[in-house]
Structures are given as structure tokens and as C-alpha cells.
Amino acid sequence: MSKSKLKNLILTLALALPLILSSVTGFVQAQAKEMNIENTGSLTIHKLLNPNYREPGTVGDDDEFQGDGTATGNNANGGAAIGGQPLAGVGFTVVGRLTDAQVNALEDSNGHITQAEAEDFIANLPVGLEKHEGTTKADGTVTFPNLPVDTTELDNNRWLVVETSKPDTVDKAAAPVIVNVPTGTPETSLKNYNYDVNLYVKNYASGEPEIEKEIDKPTHSTGDRVQYTLKITDLPDDLASFNRLEVYDPLDERLSLLGDTPHAESLGTVTLKSKDGTVKKEFNSYITDDPSITAENTPAGNDVLIRTGKTSEAGKDQYIYWAFTAEGIAKLTDLEQGDYIELPFEVMVNEKANSNVAIPNDGELGFENKPGNNGTKPVDPEKPYTPGPEDPVYGPGKPTEVVNTIFGKKDFVKTDADTKAPLQGAEFIVKDTPKQPIKTVDADGNKVELPAGEEIYAVIENGRVVRWTADKNEATPVTSGADGKFTVDGLAYTNEVNYSKQYIFAVQGPLLTGDGSVYQPEKTVTQEYVYVAANPRTSTTTAADIEAEIQAILDAEGHENWVFYKESETNPAQIDFLGNQIHDYALEETKAPNGYVPLKNDVKFTVPGEQTGTDANGRPIYDNPAINVPNKKTPGMPITGGMGTIIFLVAGLLLMGGAYKLRKGKNA
Known part of the structure; x- marks a missing residue:
């Protein structure tokens, strides 16, 4: 670089230095302003009753416990406040601040803490930890204010929260958790800290499997x-x-x-x-x-x-x-x-x-x-x-x-391609190229699994498939009868099957004795299960349609003690519609009828066939017509019959004799 250019660069930097320093100072000031650091924080526990049993011991997706400190009680992800009935009279013990070693000792590999371990930890409280106790008020809350904060490591202010007492009406206590006060939400390279943390905890009704x-x-x-x-x-x-x-x-x-x-x-x-x-x-x-x-x-x-x-x-x-x-x-x-x-x-x-x-x-x-x-x-x-x-x-x-x-069958008929007359004695093997693995048995009855996407062959007894094999030599041929007909039974449907549905409702009532008197009036139990057929469904049926149908059944007269239990398939099954193809069936002709040419290509077929209409209830009807498998005759000789054969031979001999004389004369 020349001296003149270096001089110009130094001069430029000198002129720009105040602006650079001003920008850096402003950035530092802005960063300090964004990083809110306080010496104390608070933890407010919201105790709620969860009407639906969930396994205690974890915090689910809808149970985010890090509140944003606002009066609405929104969760950390900005969602709506956690729902549930407030529970008063629930005692909590809060212990902190925990070291890394103490956290590791309390939590298992999944981050869970058992009640026994937490209570033992509190009973033998390590030196240096603080313990705070409180009970929820009528609104289900208890607040622990003025919790000290280590301002040098804001993410290392962890408190163990343990539910130590609960009302007699509640069967399940919430599992212990560890929460950091304050909580932080990353924003680009900076952090905003919330020092007023809301912890939402639910009690659980005693679950039934x-x-x-x-x-x-x-x-x-x-x-x-x-x-x-x-x-x-x-x-x-x-x-x-x-x-x-x-x-x-x-x-x-x-x-x-x-x-x-x-x-x-x-x-x-x-x-x-x-x-x-x-x-x-x-x-x-x-x-x-x-x-x-x-x-x-x-x-x-x-x-x-x-x-x-x-x-x-x-x-x-x-x-x-x-x-x-x-x-x-x-x-x-x-x-x-x-x-x-x-x-x-x-x-x-x-x-x-x-x-x-x-x-x-x-x-x-x-x-x-x-x-x-x-x-x-x-x-x-x-x-x-x-x-x-x-x-x-x-x-x-x-x-x-x-x-x-469910399984089906397929009918076939062997005919003359020209006259349509039935043909006897044709032999076929049945093949499949399944989209899913096939679990079957071998010739000795041992369990085997055949992979998807590879050709397999049916072993058939009395017209019905009894097992599948990857060895083509084990395939059992099926033969057309005098009427040209043959049937293959025991085949899975070509497509996935979707059955119509029914609803199961649990009828509630008091626990009774063998003679019908009330055994425990305060205990409600399921006395019976009732099955109700659902309306036929199509590809346009929505979840809202199903919910409305269930609610209409519950609202019907005499159903005030009914509770929806679950959905099931109908029995016996009716099929609403068929889904994706899962089988690729084919016939391979291994022996043609006498005088006929074997088929060069496999005969593809489906089970049970195509939808041909609907019944009075609007459910599909599937037709299963027999598949015609025609054969062409073997090409015949130009002239046939006894006399024709003699004439043909004589003509051949004369032609050979004439050719011999011509060749002999040429040589002479």
C-alpha cells in the first residue's frame, strides 16, 4: 500500500471512530436494558382438578407450567390458561435452590421424580437449602414470594415443588416437579426473564384401566x-x-x-x-x-x-x-x-x-x-x-x-375363445404380490413370514387356500371342471376393508347387590354396556358429524345415565367402503386343455370385485362375477384326414424325385 493511501485510510478511521464508539455504546446499553436482572422472584401454584384421568408423573403438552406472570395465567407458550376446577386446602412444600448433583439424584433418566424420593429428600434436607410451606386458598392458589435469585446464573435457580397434603375427596396427588425461578424465553441472542412464575398443577381422579x-x-x-x-x-x-x-x-x-x-x-x-x-x-x-x-x-x-x-x-x-x-x-x-x-x-x-x-x-x-x-x-x-x-x-x-x-372367494370359468364352450382340464396356480408381509405357516406347521413385494404362491386344499409359500414348486394347481368352472376360496380382499361403526355406551348407576338393592349409594359404577349402530360413513364424513351423532344419542330420552365409552366395529360387519389396494392376485395357467394353446400372460383378478350399488341402508354392494378365462385352439395342419395325408406324401415324393433327376442331368 502506498503512503498516500495508508494516510487516507488512517484519516478515514479517525473521522469514523466517534460514530463506531457511539454505536457500540448504544448496543451495550440496549443489551443491558433487555437483560432484566432481579434479586428475588415468586412462585404461584395453581391447583386444579383434572376431570379426565391422566397418568401423574409427567407434564403433558397442555400442562405447561411456566406462566408468563400475567393475571390471565397464560402458559409459557402463549396459549390459553389451563382449565380445571380450583382445589383449596392442598399443601405444598417448596425447596431450593438445588445443585446439579441434587437434581441428578432426584430425577430418573426421563426427568421424573417419585413422591417417595421427594418426601425423603425433604425429610433429610441438605444443608444450605431453603424450605417454604403453604396451602392453596379457595381459588386454588398459593404464592411463595421473595424467593432468592442467584443473579450470576439465572438458569440455575431450581426449586423442588412437592404436594404434601390433599383433600380426602381427591385420590391422586400431582407428581413432584422442579421449576426454575426465574423462567427464561430466548429471543435471538438476548433473554427476557420472568420472575413471577405460575405453576399449574392438576390432581387426578383414581384411574381405572x-x-x-x-x-x-x-x-x-x-x-x-x-x-x-x-x-x-x-x-x-x-x-x-x-x-x-x-x-x-x-x-x-x-x-x-x-x-x-x-x-x-x-x-x-x-x-x-x-x-x-x-x-x-x-x-x-x-x-x-x-x-x-x-x-x-x-x-x-x-x-x-x-x-x-x-x-x-x-x-x-x-x-x-x-x-x-x-x-x-x-x-x-x-x-x-x-x-x-x-x-x-x-x-x-x-x-x-x-x-x-x-x-x-x-x-x-x-x-x-x-x-x-x-x-x-x-x-x-x-x-x-x-x-x-x-x-x-x-x-x-x-x-x-x-x-x-373377513375373506372372500373368486369364481372362474374356462372357455373356448371362439365358441365360448366350456373347457375341462385347464390347470392354474394362484399367485399374489402382497403390499404387506404375509404371516403364514410352512408345510410342517411352523410359523413363517413372507416379505412384501415378492411373488408368493397358494397351497390349496378342497378349493380353499391353506397357506402361502415362496416356493413355486409347492403351489397347488386348481383344475377346471366339465362345466369349465373352478373356484379359489379363502382369499383376502384385494383392498383394505373399512367396516361400519357402532358406539359403545356405559350405563351408570349405584353399586348394587345380588338382590338388586343398593350396596354403596355413594359409588357410581357401570351397570351395563349398550351398543348402538352408527350411521353409514363416507369419505365426506367429518369428526364433527360423528360427535354430533354421539351427542344426539346421549340426549335421547332415557339416556341420562349413559356415558360414551368408545367406538367399535359392527358385529356382524358391514362394509362402508374399501381402502388402499393390499393384494395383487393373478392366475398362471400351467396346463392348457387338450388341443389349446396355454395363456402367455397371467390373468389378473380382484376379490371381491367392484362396487355395483347400495342396499336399502345406503351401504355398498360388491359384485363378484365369475372371470372368463378363454383359450385359443392349437393351429391345425393345412390338410387333414387320412386321404389328405396320402396325397400330401405322394406329392412330396414326386417333388423329391423330380429334383433328383434335375440334379443328375445337370451333373452329366
Whole structure:
């Protein structure tokens, strides 16, 4: 750089220096102005009653506890104030400020703190921590003012909040939490701090477990294994103090358990899973068909009794009965919101099933809470509970949704392509390229799974699919009869099936005795469950339509004691509409009728076919016409018959002789 240029640069910087310093000073002043630092803060606890049971121990998405300090009580994310009935007379203890080591000792890997750990921490309060106590007023609030703040580390002012007493009318205390005073909300590179923190805490009514059922898919071929999953949900955090926890599932007579008695091949591992499906605990099962074995006398070391047997219920064939032992119930601890117990099992469709007739499956959950808070009396199919005149009637077991499976068939006819006459003796194999994995069995009855997207072949007995195989050599041919007809039965529907729905309502009333008198007038229980068919649904049906329909049923005369329980499939099933394609079926002709040319291309087909109309109730009707499979004759000789053959041979000999003479003359 030349001296003149350097001189000009220095002069320019000197002239600009006051402006630069002014800007920097202004930035520092602005930053100091935005960073509000105070020596004390306050914590106001809002104690509310949550009418819907939720697992205590976590703060859910709608339970943000960091208020913005305004009178409206908005949460930290700017949403509306937390709803709920204020609770007075609830005692709280606030302890702080916690060190990193103390926080780590209190919280588990998920950031949760148990009541016992929190109370022990308070009873043996470490030196240097402050303890404040207070009780909520009529508006459900209690405020702890003048909490000291470490101004050098604003994000390190943590207080343990523990609910130490509650009204007798409340069954569940809120779980302990740790909150920082002040709370901070990042804004670009600066922070705004709120020193008046609002903590919204809900009490929970004592929860009762619920039962749900899922099926792997609603349409199966008869060669598929049908997989069911029962789930016990809404687990109360005091589940480990329950007396009983049992599930009973009677199987439709068209469903059979796998393997020999007691059918262990059908029964999966009982697990406790978190909301995301992660296995938290596995339970040891004792499987038997001995009706004398109960949860009480199951051999030690087992968590769950699983018993199979025959049922006396009409239309039912076998049952599965799960009963947690005392050891198993004792392991149902450290529960978190969304945890559920999973009971998987699988069956096969048997020879009693018919095409296009849905096979329903449902079950029920029985439980008995700790003494003084009895739940549903558990159902034991071998030892049903029969209350005496003075014994309480606990009501029916909680029902699962009904889930259905269904399969269909397809008819074909083999004909002459020109005359349309029926052709006998054509042989075909049935193929599928499924969009989902197929769970089936091999020739020895062992469980196998065939991957999605790959061609598989049907093994058929008496016209019905009995299993699927990836080995084309194992495929069973089907043959056209004298009338040209043949049928393939036991095929899953080509598309996903959507059944029409029904609603389950719980009818509430007092706890009664065996003779119908009131046993506990203050206790309301479900006395029965009522099923009401829903209106047909289409792709235009909205959630608001469904809610309005449910509310109209509840508002009907005589339904004042009804409570909506859950939605289910109809039984027997009616189909509202079909969904996405999940199968790609085809016939491959492996042998043509005598005198005919085999088909070069596969014959694609669907089950059950296309919608052709609707019935009187507006539900679709699906037609299943037979598919015509024509063949062309093998091309014949130009001249046929005995004399024609002789003439043809003589002409050939004459031509050969003439050619010989011409060649000989040419050579000479």
C-alpha cells in the first residue's frame, strides 16, 4: 500500500471512530436494558382438578407450567390458561435452590421424580437449602414470594415443588416437579426473564384401566395367521396395589388356536410398553389348560397365568384367559403417562368359516382395585362370579372394541375363445404380490413370514387356500371342471376393508347387590354396556358429524345415565367402503386343455370385485362375477384326414424325385 493511501485510510478511521464508539455504546446499553436482572422472584401454584384421568408423573403438552406472570395465567407458550376446577386446602412444600448433583439424584433418566424420593429428600434436607410451606386458598392458589435469585446464573435457580397434603375427596396427588425461578424465553441472542412464575398443577381422579384390541389387518386369506393385540391402557400409578388384573377373550368358533394344547404357539410375551412402543418390562408366563390353576396358586416365579380352554358360550369355541399373579402385579411400578400392557396372540381361520362373512373378536377386562375402591369383578371362565343377596355386583367386564376379519372367494370359468364352450382340464396356480408381509405357516406347521413385494404362491386344499409359500414348486394347481368352472376360496380382499361403526355406551348407576338393592349409594359404577349402530360413513364424513351423532344419542330420552365409552366395529360387519389396494392376485395357467394353446400372460383378478350399488341402508354392494378365462385352439395342419395325408406324401415324393433327376442331368 502506498503512503498516500495508508494516510487516507488512517484519516478515514479517525473521522469514523466517534460514530463506531457511539454505536457500540448504544448496543451495550440496549443489551443491558433487555437483560432484566432481579434479586428475588415468586412462585404461584395453581391447583386444579383434572376431570379426565391422566397418568401423574409427567407434564403433558397442555400442562405447561411456566406462566408468563400475567393475571390471565397464560402458559409459557402463549396459549390459553389451563382449565380445571380450583382445589383449596392442598399443601405444598417448596425447596431450593438445588445443585446439579441434587437434581441428578432426584430425577430418573426421563426427568421424573417419585413422591417417595421427594418426601425423603425433604425429610433429610441438605444443608444450605431453603424450605417454604403453604396451602392453596379457595381459588386454588398459593404464592411463595421473595424467593432468592442467584443473579450470576439465572438458569440455575431450581426449586423442588412437592404436594404434601390433599383433600380426602381427591385420590391422586400431582407428581413432584422442579421449576426454575426465574423462567427464561430466548429471543435471538438476548433473554427476557420472568420472575413471577405460575405453576399449574392438576390432581387426578383414581384411574381405572381400559382395554383395547387391535388386529394386524381386517382382511386375511385363510392361509394367513390372524394376529390380535390386546392392550390394557390408562394404567393408574397405584396399579401395583391392585388385588386382581385379568383379561378374558372368548374366540369365535371359526377361529382356532395354533399348536397342541395348551396352544403355547398362539401366545406371545406379555410386556409393559411405553407410549412409543419401547418394551419396559417382560413378564414370565405360566401357560396351562388346567382349570384348577388360578392366579393364586400359579407356581412361584411366574408373573402371568395364561389359561386356554373350551367355552360354553354360544358361537364361541375356545378362550384365552390372562391373570396377573401377585408377583406380576407387584412389578407394575414406575408407570408413566402412555404406558400400556400388551397381550399378543394369534389364531388361524378354520373350516367353519364362510366367505364374505366377517369373523368378530372381542374380549373384556376385569380388575379389582385395592381394598375400599373395588373395580370390575374379574371374569374367570371356569369359576364365574355369582354374587349372593348381600354381595356386590361389580358390573360387566370392560369390553374391547369388536374387531373383524373377513375373506372372500373368486369364481372362474374356462372357455373356448371362439365358441365360448366350456373347457375341462385347464390347470392354474394362484399367485399374489402382497403390499404387506404375509404371516403364514410352512408345510410342517411352523410359523413363517413372507416379505412384501415378492411373488408368493397358494397351497390349496378342497378349493380353499391353506397357506402361502415362496416356493413355486409347492403351489397347488386348481383344475377346471366339465362345466369349465373352478373356484379359489379363502382369499383376502384385494383392498383394505373399512367396516361400519357402532358406539359403545356405559350405563351408570349405584353399586348394587345380588338382590338388586343398593350396596354403596355413594359409588357410581357401570351397570351395563349398550351398543348402538352408527350411521353409514363416507369419505365426506367429518369428526364433527360423528360427535354430533354421539351427542344426539346421549340426549335421547332415557339416556341420562349413559356415558360414551368408545367406538367399535359392527358385529356382524358391514362394509362402508374399501381402502388402499393390499393384494395383487393373478392366475398362471400351467396346463392348457387338450388341443389349446396355454395363456402367455397371467390373468389378473380382484376379490371381491367392484362396487355395483347400495342396499336399502345406503351401504355398498360388491359384485363378484365369475372371470372368463378363454383359450385359443392349437393351429391345425393345412390338410387333414387320412386321404389328405396320402396325397400330401405322394406329392412330396414326386417333388423329391423330380429334383433328383434335375440334379443328375445337370451333373452329366
